[in-house]
Structure formats: C-alpha cells, structure tokens
Amino acid sequence: MNGKTGWGDWWPSALVPAPEESGAPPLLEPDEPPPFEIVNPTGQANALLICDHASNRLPRRLGRLGLTDDQLQQHIAWDPGAAAVARGLSARLDVPLILGGYSRLAIDLNRPLASPELIAAESAGVRIPGNQGLSAAERNARLAALFLPYHQAIAELLDAHPNPELRLISLHSFTPWLAGQLRPWSVGLAYGRDPRLAQQLRPLLAQQADLLVGDNQPYGIEDSYDFTLPTHGEGRGIPHVMIEIRQDGLQTQAQIARWVERLACIC
Template sequence: MTLLFPANPDLPEPLLAADEPPVLEVANPAGRGALVLTCDHASNRMPARLGTLGLGAADLASHIAWDPGAAWVARRLSVLLDAPLVLSGYSRLVVDCNRPPGVPGSIPAASAGVPVPGNQDLSEAERRQRFDTLLAPYQAAISHLLEGRAAAKVPTVVLAIHSFTPDYPGQERPWPIAVTHRHDGGLARPLIERLRRDPAALPVGDNRPYNIGDDSDYTIPVQAERRRLPNALIEIRQDGLRSEADAHRWAGRLADAVSPLLPALARIPTPSETPTP
C-alpha cells in the first residue's frame, strides 16, 4: 500500500525513484483479531538518492538506523493473533515515523552521539519532502486501517512493536522486555503482570527505558490515545532478538500474555475520536 503525494516544485527530483521499494507495508490488512500492530522502525533501508547519509555499514546496521528484530516479532504476532500490521519501509534516520514533524529527533542530526552528515543543514523543502514521502503515508495507512475497523465496528487495541539496544551510552538496561504506556485504557498494568509470570521476561520494564511523550512519540498519542483505544508500546531488548527464531519466541510470549486481555478491553472508536490524518 503506497499513498502518493504531489511533487514539491522547490526540489529537483523525488526522494524515491519509481523502482525503489514502497514506503510502507500493510501485512494481513483483513485480519479480524482485536489487535492492530505497528512497527515504526521496521527497516534500515535508505533511499538511493541519499546514499548512506555519510554513515558506515556498522552504523546503518545498528539501533540508530532502525529497531533490529522488531519486524520479525511484529510479523509473527500478526500471524498468531490475526492482527493487521503496518510496517515502515525506510530508516528512522531519513525521517522517524514515530516522531512529530519538526522535533529534533524527527530527522536527527546525531543519534546516540553519532553525527549523521547527510542530515546536516537541510532546507525546509528537503525536510518537507521527507515528511511527505515517508512519514505522512505511513501514518495515513494506520489511520485508514483504524477508520475501516471503526466503520465495520471491529473492536480494537493498538500495540506498537519496538526494540531497544542493551548498551545505550551511559545507561544500564537490564529489562529483557518493557511496556511503555500513558493513557493506555487499562491494558498496561495487566499486561505487565502477565509478562512477570514468565521468568525469561524478568525484570519487566514499566515505562523504562522510555516514556511516551507528545514530543517523542507520534503513533500511540495520535493514532491510539486520541481515539481512546487501549494501547501499549512494547520494547524488547535487541540482544534477545539475534535471530528470527528468538523473535518468534518473544512473539509467542507476547501473544500468550496479551490475548486473554483483549476481549474485555478492545473497543470501537467513534468518528468523533478519530483524528484527521
């Protein structure tokens, strides 16, 4: 699913060539499970026109460019729970699909202390092109999916799948998995308690290492909270996602923990709760 936006006359060429991969993927769009899944940092792909943004291969493979393993978890969870899933198609270094446009982390000049040469001194037109080409279609796809479920009266819970590095500079991160939440509609606390029954998940992070904020997050605040849908953002430590088999084990744990909670929590958004894309 790719949404097209008009070309910006201030820029000489589009960000993506016609033969490049799409800006997003919607997997299992007809899924009728209660969950809608998102994976905001699914890929470390770069538009050919931008090269590597001046970074080396090791940086592009690292957590600064994407959430390693998160897409594996999300895809498996989509199958296990018959859940629609929206995945971003390009690196968070080009534009972060989970950041409000204009905040410093949206197109980072540096990430985890690593300068990003290709993000220095961008014009407003260049920034706008990245927003329009990658961020806007991704979030519009999530909106379209949720609006369709509202029209069909399908009860819904939103779960965003992320991963985090175990060795962020200056921090100790002992949590194998974390649940990040704010206005969560009653999902987070019972989900944390169920995960704590699994020895492999201990200690479970509760809003650690991250919090949800209006300046640091987009998908949960805009897509879930404004619709008053139960929601959570899942973070899994990347050293537990070294292989697809590892990721599938975590997806199974998540499915076991969240599926009993869904019947009592899932709800249908009303049009008045649906934000304008």
C-alpha cells in the first residue's frame, strides 16, 4: 500500500468489525490461488481493464456451497466468457488487467458492502445453501480474504498508473434469458453519473450493423448495486464504463476473438 488509498476508505467499521478482530481462520489456504490476478501490469495503454466476475472457483473451505457442478458453471457463479475477452483485449491493446480470482457466490466483488447481494442467499431463483445464515465471522472471512485484497489491488494499480488520461473499463457478460425474459441486446454500455466514456464508445459500437447496443441495458450503474466503478472510477473522477456482452455471443473461441477485435477497434 502506498498510502494514497487504504481499506479504511471502504471499510464500514460500523457495519462489521475489522478482519483481524473477527477471530475467523483465513478463508484461503496457503496453496490456493490468490484472490485476484493481474495481467500485463506494465501495459502502456491509457486504461485499466477490470473483470470482477472472471472466475467460478470457490475457496476450498466453502466446498460447493451446496450447489451442483452444473449450477457452478452457470451465470449465477460467474460471467462466462468475460475473462477470455478481457485477456484478449489486454494483450491486443497492451492494457493492464485485473481479474477476480473467485466466484461471485463466495462474495460479489461488485456489490456494496451493505448490499444483500454481497453474499447472495439466492441468485436468479437458485437458493445458495452455503450462504444461509452466515455469522459475522464467516462474512468477515470472505471480505478479508477476497473482497478487500481485490479492491486494494485496483486502488494500488490506479495509484501507480502514471497516465493522466486514464480510463477504466469493466468487462462483464450477461445471460440471454432472465426470469423468462429474453434480453435482446448483443452488448450493453453501462454508466452512472459519468456517461463520458459510454458516449464515446456507443456510436462506434453502433456502427457495427449486427449489434444491438443497450444504453444502460440490461444494467446501469447504481450506488445500491455496484461497487467497482462507483468506488474506483467515480471516486477518483476517472472516466469509466461497464461493457456487458451477452453470453450466447461468447460460447466459442471464434466468437470471443471477434469480440476482442470489435472492442479493440473502438477502444
């Protein structure tokens, strides 16, 4: 930590005790992967790519949270295809990239700490047995092992980034069907109070005739729902956008390569 941004900026001491006071054992065992991965940290492009929902891995101590292997492959556990596009873009544009290392079902890296969806008891109609009735110590163990290190790493990347023209691009994917409704957009650009980057990218994406581009659809950015871009983008005055790609466009290597090329051309 270099002192510019610390956990204290986000840690709601009134909500939960600090992790060292919780008494819980560390969630991750020493041989497990770290809570985040940084790719191309010295990339020279004037952006940072972020992929909150890159992985469906669960910490060993959490087992499968009572879910089946099939359920853990579904969108409730991660954003299928998003990490592959992010890695491709990072290489193609020479952009640093940070990816979350564990499933959003362990803790959602893009939810505010007070959100009931931070550690979801249910997701898209699926009850998550391993997330029912957690103690404060169990919640704190997940915050301390997964959430806080990830966001601290983003803060450090931004502190260290020398480029004053920095942009933040958060990559997600969304399921084509939710609650029986088809979502028609091929891709969505989401923004909150800062539409600058979305406004730059939208006309470029919309030029691609086969794409239906969502304007804050299927999701926008809201303080009650999102954490990553409100904290690191809006919080620092950095132009930012969330790009959501529909998951049925990310099922093959060829589709993923196509999205990498599309986004590389407009970014």
